[in-house]
Amino acid sequence: MALLDIIRHRRSVRDFIDKPVERDKIMLCLEAARLAPSACNSQPWKFIVVDDLQLKDELCRAAFGGIYSMMSFAKKAPLIVAVVSEKAKFLERIGGLLRDTKFYLIDIGIAAEHFVLQAEELGLSTCWIGWFDEGAVKSILKIPRDRRLDVLIAVGYCDESKRGQLHKRDSLKEVTAFNSYDGTGA
Numbered sequence: 001m002a003l004l005d006i007i008r009h010r011r012s013v014r015d016f017i018d019k020p021v022e023r024d025k026i027m028l029c030l031e032a033a034r035l036a037p038s039a040c041n042s043q044p045w046k047f048i049v050v051d052d053l054q055l056k057d058e059l060c061r062a063a064f065g066g067i068y069s070m071m072s073f074a075k076k077a078p079l080i081v082a083v084v085s086e087k088a089k090f091l092e093r094i095g096g097l098l099r100d101t102k103f104y105l106i107d108i109g110i111a112a113e114h115f116v117l118q119a120e121e122l123g124l125s126t127c128w129i130g131w132f133d134e135g136a137v138k139s140i141l142k143i144p145r146d147r148r149l150d151v152l153i154a155v156g157y158c159d160e161s162k163r164g165q166l167h168k169r170d171s172l173k174e175v176t177a178f179n180s181y182d183g184t185g186a
């Protein structure tokens with residue numbers, strides 16, 4: 001499939017069938033993530049793949065309790081990836097402070113989306129999850145206290161009978177301009 005077709009086909013999938021994800025497919029997704037660009041080539045990420053079903057269930061119980069219980073759909077995913085933000089390089093941190101920009105969040109966002117698109121190309125489905133109990137997951141996965149865990153990615157095979165439509169997107173006209181903020185390109 002061409003890249004744009006993969007992008008058009010991708011949805012956030014919240015209904016997974018009971019089928020494990022092959023390790024070699026996950027390795028390809030990780031390779032795609034590894035090759036992502038990052039500010040100062042800082043590569044401030046580590047991907048923890050949770051495919052041990054017992055551990056994954058424990059993680060989901062901890063991650064999606066109480067105010068996070070809306071995300072319990074993720075318990076059906078056979079695999080969860082925790083996207084850990086590692087310490088960025090000194091130059092990226094200084095640049096980020098001066099610019100008041102969290103470059104590391106941009107970096108992990110790109111890397112995680114590389115992962116997601118490669119997964120899609122391999123016939124897998126995913127859902128980004130930002131609403132979860134970070135402290136509880138960090139403790140289960142033994143992630144050092146000074147690291148952030150901003151997103152999880154649920155991965156599995158879509159229950160095609162429940163695949164949703166693409167959520168509405170703003171039109172190209174609304175989100176683009178040429179040569180100035182209001183430029184129409186005419």
Ligand SMILES: Cc1cc2nc3c(=O)[nH]c(=O)nc-3n(C[C@H](O)[C@H](O)[C@H](O)COP(=O)(O)O)c2cc1C
Nearest residue numbers: 010011012013071127128129130131132151166167
């Ligand atoms: C950074 C980020 C965090 C997200 N967190 C959640 C989440 O906690 N729970 C959830 O169900 N979906 C989550 N999503 C998925 C979005 O809701 C979804 O991408 C958006 O509604 C567009 O739908 P689509 O992905 O199907 O095109 C998240 C997406 C991103 C990029």
